[in-house]
Amino acid sequence: MRGLLAGTSLLIAILPMPALAQGAASATGDAPSEASELARLQEQIATERQALQDQRQALDAQEQRLLLLEEALLDRMRGAGIQGTPLAQATPAPSAPPRPAQQSAPQADDSVSSVGEAPTERPIQEVAVLADQGSVLTRAGRITIEPTFEYARVDRNRFVFRGIEIPQSVLVGVFDINESRQDVLSAAIVGRFGVTNSLEVGLKVPWIYREDASVLIPLVQNPPQSGAGTINTSAKGKGLGDIEMMARYQLTNGTGGWPFLTANINVVAPTGTSPFEVPRNALGNATESATGFGFWSVQPSVTVLTPTDPATLFGVLGYNYNQGKDVNTRISDAQVDHVKPGSGPNATAGIGLALNERTSISFAYAHNWVFSTESTVRPITVRNGIPTVGDPIVTKTRDLQIGRFLFGVSYRLNPRTMINWTVEMGVTDDASDLRTSLRIPFNFN
Numbered sequence: 001m002r003g004l005l006a007g008t009s010l011l012i013a014i015l016p017m018p019a020l021a022q023g024a025a026s027a028t029g030d031a032p033s034e035a036s037e038l039a040r041l042q043e044q045i046a047t048e049r050q051a052l053q054d055q056r057q058a059l060d061a062q063e064q065r066l067l068l069l070e071e072a073l074l075d076r077m078r079g080a081g082i083q084g085t086p087l088a089q090a091t092p093a094p095s096a097p098p099r100p101a102q103q104s105a106p107q108a109d110d111s112v113s114s115v116g117e118a119p120t121e122r123p124i125q126e127v128a129v130l131a132d133q134g135s136v137l138t139r140a141g142r143i144t145i146e147p148t149f150e151y152a153r154v155d156r157n158r159f160v161f162r163g164i165e166i167p168q169s170v171l172v173g174v175f176d177i178n179e180s181r182q183d184v185l186s187a188a189i190v191g192r193f194g195v196t197n198s199l200e201v202g203l204k205v206p207w208i209y210r211e212d213a214s215v216l217i218p219l220v221q222n223p224p225q226s227g228a229g230t231i232n233t234s235a236k237g238k239g240l241g242d243i244e245m246m247a248r249y250q251l252t253n254g255t256g257g258w259p260f261l262t263a264n265i266n267v268v269a270p271t272g273t274s275p276f277e278v279p280r281n282a283l284g285n286a287t288e289s290a291t292g293f294g295f296w297s298v299q300p301s302v303t304v305l306t307p308t309d310p311a312t313l314f315g316v317l318g319y320n321y322n323q324g325k326d327v328n329t330r331i332s333d334a335q336v337d338h339v340k341p342g343s344g345p346n347a348t349a350g351i352g353l354a355l356n357e358r359t360s361i362s363f364a365y366a367h368n369w370v371f372s373t374e375s376t377v378r379p380i381t382v383r384n385g386i387p388t389v390g391d392p393i394v395t396k397t398r399d400l401q402i403g404r405f406l407f408g409v410s411y412r413l414n415p416r417t418m419i420n421w422t423v424e425m426g427v428t429d430d431a432s433d434l435r436t437s438l439r440i441p442f443n444f445n
Helices: 002-014 016-028 030-080 168-172
Strands: 143-156 175-194 199-218 231-240 243-253 260-269 297-308 311-322 325-331 334-340 344-354 359-370 374-383 386-389 393-396 400-414 417-426 434-439 442-444
Touching: 143 199, 311 359
Parallel strands: none
Antiparallel strands: 143 175, 143 434, 143 442, 175 199, 199 231, 199 243, 243 260, 260 297, 297 311, 311 344, 325 334, 334 374, 344 359, 359 400, 374 386, 374 393, 400 417, 417 434
């Protein structure tokens, strides 16, 4: 009995100890619990901050990958003779899970799109025949230097310079050209700069070498020293031609069912030798050939392209406006006071076809309608050794229809250099017989 009581007393003494110990721990453990919570929050903030940093690095890597893909896309399009606005610039980029920051950047030959993905934009074919109003715009911040070589042959009863005809009978007023031959060789440097991905400006500086030969039959009585019958003349000239300033702006990027539309404007400054500035003999025949047109010219136009894989349909609609001026030049027995060269619309339509990654060909027909040229001429008569100027006479030439068939070939040498060769053949009496040009553009950042 004594042992039972002792065991019970011992059990009663032991039982309160866990509760007391637990209460003591609660009383003294407030500070450690609060410190643990703060430490947990700090750790969570650090984790979130690190996750945000990882997201930023992943976005930077994704943007770098996108830029490299656009570069590869542009190089491939130029190589294959096609051109289009990069996908990221045409439409907003679709959302995608971020890639790890350590992912390597794609190389230039990486695929641009996955199999089965519908392209958001149609590529443009670089139309080789549209030397001045083509489809390829220089990207923002880039410079394109394009050496150009051209040869033109005209063999008919009028002469043409830069596609604008000035009949000799109107300029001189005393001759009719029954037969003429003209050979023009030009070398030019064309520079283009991409202001934005949709705006491009450029400048063309040509150097001209020209030879003219003609057979003239007098229509009016010439001065006594001129003789009679057929007159053969020839002349040569070389020097700076007319400088061209150009600008192009891409209006649409081919989405939403619209074709690619590009607005163009060319301004030609009369920096070459004018036909009214060349020296002439007593008969009024030029002893040197002109290297310029002699008048300011403005040429607005719109280029339309519609890709229909694997070909591209293209067209150009424009107007050529030539500004007249007072020339005040005496040519033989005529005083030429004012000349207004004919203006008129022009149109081009054709198709371009990419044969492979490097080669493309293009076919087109171009037509210019040149309205009549107006000239104010005063005849000069000599009586008793005293020249007398008559009343002014306004003369007009007939309208000209200049039709040409064009064929072009483009070949890519490397991602930044192409060779473009164009041939034009006249299909109307007023057109040049042959014109061929070679263009080699080089792209620089």
